[in-house]
Amino acid sequence: xxxxxxxxxxxxxxxxxxxxxxxxxxxxxxxxxxxxxxxxxxxxxxxxxxxxxxxxxxxxxxxxxxxxxxxxxxxxxxxxxxxxxxxxxxxxxxxxxxxxxxxxxxxxxxxxxxxxxxxxxxxxxxxxxxxxxxxxxxxxxxxxxxxxxxxxxxxxxxxxxxxxxxxxxxxxxxxxxxxxxxxxxxxxxxxxxxxxxxxxxxxxxxxxxxxxxxxxxxxxxxxxxxxxxxxxxxxxxxxxxxxxxxxxxxxxxxxxxxxxxxxxxxxxxxxxxxxxxxxxxxxxxxxxxxxxxxxxxxxxxxxxxxxxxxxxxxxxxxxxxxxxxxx
Amino acid sequence: xxxxxxxxxxxxxxxxxxxxxxxxxxxxxxxxxxxxxxxxxxxxxxxxxxxxxxxxxxxxxxxxxxxxxxxxxxxxxxxxxxxxxxxxxxxxxxxxxxxxxxxxxxxxxxxxxxxxxxxxxxxxxxxxxxxxxxxxxxxxxxxxxxxxxxxxxxxxxxxxxxxxxxxxxxxxxxxxxxxxxxxxxxxxxxxxxxxxxxxxxxxxxxxxxxxxxxxxxxxxxxxxxxxxxxxxxxxxxxxxxxxxxxxxxxxxxxxxxxxxxxxxxxxxxxxxxxxxxxxxxxxxxxxxxxxxxxxxxxxxxxxxxxxxxxxxxxxxxxxxxxxxxxx
Numbered sequence: 001x002x003x004x005x006x007x008x009x010x011x012x013x014x015x016x017x018x019x020x021x022x023x024x025x026x027x028x029x030x031x032x033x034x035x036x037x038x039x040x041x042x043x044x045x046x047x048x049x050x051x052x053x054x055x056x057x058x059x060x061x062x063x064x065x066x067x068x069x070x071x072x073x074x075x076x077x078x079x080x081x082x083x084x085x086x087x088x089x090x091x092x093x094x095x096x097x098x099x100x101x102x103x104x105x106x107x108x109x110x111x112x113x114x115x116x117x118x119x120x121x122x123x124x125x126x127x128x129x130x131x132x133x134x135x136x137x138x139x140x141x142x143x144x145x146x147x148x149x150x151x152x153x154x155x156x157x158x159x160x161x162x163x164x165x166x167x168x169x170x171x172x173x174x175x176x177x178x179x180x181x182x183x184x185x186x187x188x189x190x191x192x193x194x195x196x197x198x199x200x201x202x203x204x205x206x207x208x209x210x211x212x213x214x215x216x217x218x219x220x221x222x223x224x225x226x227x228x229x230x231x232x233x234x235x236x237x238x239x240x241x242x243x244x245x246x247x248x249x250x251x252x253x254x255x256x257x258x259x260x261x262x263x264x265x266x267x268x269x270x271x272x273x274x275x276x277x278x279x280x281x282x283x284x285x286x287x288x289x290x291x292x293x294x295x296x297x298x299x300x301x302x303x304x305x306x307x308x309x310x311x312x313x314x315x316x317x318x319x320x321x322x323x324x325x326x327x
Numbered sequence: 328x329x330x331x332x333x334x335x336x337x338x339x340x341x342x343x344x345x346x347x348x349x350x351x352x353x354x355x356x357x358x359x360x361x362x363x364x365x366x367x368x369x370x371x372x373x374x375x376x377x378x379x380x381x382x383x384x385x386x387x388x389x390x391x392x393x394x395x396x397x398x399x400x401x402x403x404x405x406x407x408x409x410x411x412x413x414x415x416x417x418x419x420x421x422x423x424x425x426x427x428x429x430x431x432x433x434x435x436x437x438x439x440x441x442x443x444x445x446x447x448x449x450x451x452x453x454x455x456x457x458x459x460x461x462x463x464x465x466x467x468x469x470x471x472x473x474x475x476x477x478x479x480x481x482x483x484x485x486x487x488x489x490x491x492x493x494x495x496x497x498x499x500x501x502x503x504x505x506x507x508x509x510x511x512x513x514x515x516x517x518x519x520x521x522x523x524x525x526x527x528x529x530x531x532x533x534x535x536x537x538x539x540x541x542x543x544x545x546x547x548x549x550x551x552x553x554x555x556x557x558x559x560x561x562x563x564x565x566x567x568x569x570x571x572x573x574x575x576x577x578x579x580x581x582x583x584x585x586x587x588x589x590x591x592x593x594x595x596x597x598x599x600x601x602x603x604x605x606x607x608x609x610x611x612x613x614x615x616x617x618x619x620x621x622x623x624x625x626x627x628x629x630x631x632x633x634x635x636x637x638x639x640x641x642x643x644x645x646x647x648x649x650x651x652x653x654x
Contacts, residue, residue: 187584188552215545217580222549225515240616252616253544256623257514269647272616277641289567289579289599296583314604320596 010259013233015050018251019212020276021071022053022098024242027283030055030069037071037082039275040239045091046267047255051120053096053236054079059105073109079117086117092262094119098150099136101129106136113144120146123174126153127161130168141173148176148210148234154194155185155298162194166201176208176234177201179227184216184246184291185298191223195230210234213249215241216295218287220249225257239268240276245301246291284308289316293323337586340560342377345578346539347603348398349380349425351569354610357382357396364398364409366602367566372418373594374582378447380423380563381406386432400436406444413444419589421446425477426463428456433463440471447473450501453480454488457495468500475503475537475561481521482512482625489521493528503535503561504528506554511543511573511618512625518550522557537561540576542568543622545614547576552584566595567603572628573618611635616643620650 020040021032037054044052055071056063063072070078074097079086088094095118099106110121121140125133130151137147149169154162169177179194186194191211198209211227211234213220224235237254241247252272255265290304293316307319347367348359364381371379382398383390390399397405401424406413415421422445426433437448448467452460457478464474476496481489496504506521513521518538525536538554538561540547551562564581568574579599582592617631620643634646 188549188556217583218542218545218548218577219552221545222515222552225546225549229515250545250619252619253623256544256619266644266647266651269616269620270644273641273643277616277643289596289604292577292579292583293596296580314600316600316604317593317597320593 008259011233012260013208014228014258014260015234016251016254016258016263017051017053017096017234017236018044018049018238019053019236019248020238020242020251022055022096023236023244023248024238025055025069025071026244027242027285028069029067030071032069032071034082036275039271041083041093043239043267043271045093047264048260048262049093049251051094051096053098053122054083054118055097056104057097057099057106057109057121058103059109061105062103074118076111076116083117088119094146096120096122098122098124099140101125101132101136104136106139110140110143110145118145120148122148122150122178124150124152124180127151127157127165130165134168134172137169137172137174147172147174148178149174150178150180150210150212152180153182153300154180155183155190159197162197163201166198170201170205170207174207176210178210178212178234178236179232180212181214181223183298183300184214184220184295186213186223187217187219188223188226191226192230195227195232199231208233210236212236214243214246214295215248215287216246216291216301218292220247221253224249224254240272241285242276242279243285245285245305246287246295247285290319293320297323299323335586338560339587340535341555341585341587342561343578343581343585343590344378344380344423344561344563345371345376345565346380346563346575347565347569347578349382349423350563350571350575351565352382352396352398353571354569354612355396356394357398359396359398361409363602366598368410368420370566370594370598372420374591375587375589376420376578378421378423380425380449381410381445382424383431384424384426384433384436384448385430386436388432389430401445403438403443410444415446421473423447423449425449425451426467428452428459428463431463433466437467437470437472445472447475449475449477449505451477451479451507454478454484454492457492461495461499464496464499464501474499474501475505476501477505477507477537477539479507480509481507482510482517486524489524490528493525497528497532497534501534503537505537505539505561505563506559507539508541508550510625510627511541511547511622513540513550514544514546515550515553518553519557522554522559526558535560537563539563541570541573541622542575542614543573543618543628545619547574548580551576551581567599568612569603569606570612572612572632573614573622574612617646620647624650626650
């Protein structure tokens with residue numbers, strides 16, 4: 001198998017992570033019922049997906065349990081209730097949770113890996129939080145977890161800041177450094193530039209490069225493909241692109257592209273029909289015009305989400321005028 | 328300005344064609360009212376768009392006038408009623424119509440360019456129709472029109488067929504050879520392969536390479552960007568991606584990316600609010616799951632459109648099972 005397989009073959013090292021519950025949960029304060037989470041879990045197993053990120057390990061002090069659902073904290077008993085005696089080897093699926101710098105009681109909240117169904121902790125952080133992120137990665141590694149480093153909002157910081165973060169992450173035990181386009185702003189050439197920068201900084205460390213895309217400009221899937229073509233071996237997606245604002249790279253498109261026969265699209269299509277499409281009755285996501293606008297302007301989609309929640313939700317011109325006047 | 332401008336500058340040679348009415352009209356038999364067509368026209372002028380394709384020059388024998396709207400035939404009086412004394416020089420906007428091989432009475436239907444508001448005729452054809460297409464291009468050129476050659480459904484023919492078509496088009500007076508992804512099937516590496524093939528075949532002829540993408544895999548905008556990065560200088564888009572099935576490359580995304588200050592996004596956002604979004608009450612388009620499936624399988628979206636018109640429209644799994652059983 002060549003190192004850079006063309007679109008008709010595949011790289012066996014390429015692994016797919018489903019973050020429907022973790023990232024998609026930002027749409028509804030992680031108030032998914034157990035049946036949905038279990039359905040996503042079973043779909044991941046049936047579809048041959050490599051990792052499922054079941055939620056955040058975030059602090060109940062900061063995210064109160066009467067306001068946020070269980071997947072904001074991923075207490076061991078909540079996970080166990082849904083995935084039972086999860087067996088990563090038998091199912092081929094590893095479970096992951098994300099811990100944010102400054103939002104997680106990581107010193108106390110995370111049990112040793114052998115006592116948890118979780119195989120991986122992904123550490124999410126902004127550039128200025130990199131020192132805490134390094135400690136978190138080392139701590140989780142010592143507890144026996146695989147780790148990834150997710151530097152968020154990369155479109156909003158300087159190249160110098162990126163370089164500094166990469167230098168700090170390179171010597172850690174993190175298995176993967178992830179390109180995270182939080183604002184869904186990156187165009188093809190920027191993905192190229194970042195991939196090359198990340199790969200060069202991690203050279204010789206054995207780390208993989210990951211890709212986590214958002215769909216504000218309808219580029220989440222394309223940017224994920226771009227990263228794959230360049231050599232990224234860890235890619236994130238969510239079922240039907242479920243996610244806050246414009247959402248994420250859709251799993252059904254990604255699996256439709258990947259040629260590794262271990263992946264199966266049919267269980268995903270079934271999940272979309274039975275569980276994900278029906279969510280549209282209560283929550284909205286997708287690459288709507290206001291998200292196109294914040295994406296193109298390299299802004300957090302917050303203002304677009306607020307606008308879509310208001311009375312003038314379809315007055316795209318009003319939103320455009322407001323947001324360009326703010327600039 | 329460098330030949331291959333990075334994403335922060337621009338190539339002045341890059342020209343944008345709006346085909347909302349022509350290609351979008353396949354969604355409703357071109358039964359747009361004059362107000363909508365005029366609004367698109369005025370938006371194109373205000374936004375600095377280079378070409379507007381106002382419809383097809385197709386045969387009224389094959390497309391009866393009591394069934395199809397005026398933009399299926401583009402009679403001179405219909406165009407005049409909407410665009411009046413259109414002045415390409417004063418407005419910066421050229422008008423175009425598309426004529427299909429075998430579907431157009433091109434020998435009789437097209438008047439000399441000096442008698443028409445049209446500046447360009449685009450000739451659309453399948454590979455086996457290339458001989459008629461060459462005659463059409465020569466005929467329209469003699470009538471004083473700029474011409475483009477649009478080889479359709481390129482994902483469905485062999486490289487040898489593509490090469491033969493390109494050899495036949497190269498010596499014609501066509502100004503542009505367009506990559507047309509009718510099924511919305513092409514991935515990034517295939518766009519690269521086709522661009523290089525088209526560019527090599529047209530080398531020395533002075534022809535530009537164009538890109539016309541469909542959104543079945545949410546890749547219309549990304550593939551258009553890819554072609555631009557490679558050097559394509561003629562790109563198609565429609566307002567809000569309006570188009571049959573999954574639709575087209577959205578103009579608002581394209582203009583949000585292009586850095587030539589002659590383009591203006593605001594009039595497009597206004598048009599979306601006032602004229603295009605309201606169309607969703609009567610017609611459906613977008614990268615829905617059934618179109619994702621036909622796109623990934625390299626199939627015409629016809630079956631997906633029929634499915635979405637039926638009672639089981641949301642039963643994606645049924646559609647998936649039907650179409651994969653047919654294969």
